[in-house]
Amino acid sequence: MEAKKFELGDVVEMKKQHPCGTNEWKIIRMGADIRIKCEGCQHSVMIPRRDFEKKLKKILIPANPVTEEQN
Numbered sequence: 001m002e003a004k005k006f007e008l009g010d011v012v013e014m015k016k017q018h019p020c021g022t023n024e025w026k027i028i029r030m031g032a033d034i035r036i037k038c039e040g041c042q043h044s045v046m047i048p049r050r051d052f053e054k055k056l057k058k059i060l061i062p063a064n065p066v067t068e069e070q071n
């Protein structure tokens with residue numbers, strides 16, 4: 001199993017979409033709680049990190065794409 005890695009600025013998809021119909025959230029704050037903002041209506045919510053990890057489905061757009069340059 002692969003651990004989901006997320007960081008500030010990532011756009012993620014959650015298991016549940018926002019009532020506005022959008023399922024794209026941007027991580028705008030990281031701490032003990034994670035604050036994410038709906039890309040559809042700009043509404044933001046704060047959720048505990050553990051809940052966020054449980055509800056996170058996948059990273060859509062990484063803020064800093066990892067480039068592997070190992071030979």
Ligand SMILES: [Zn+2]
Pocket residue numbers: 018019020021022038039040041042043
């Ligand atoms: Zn929304």
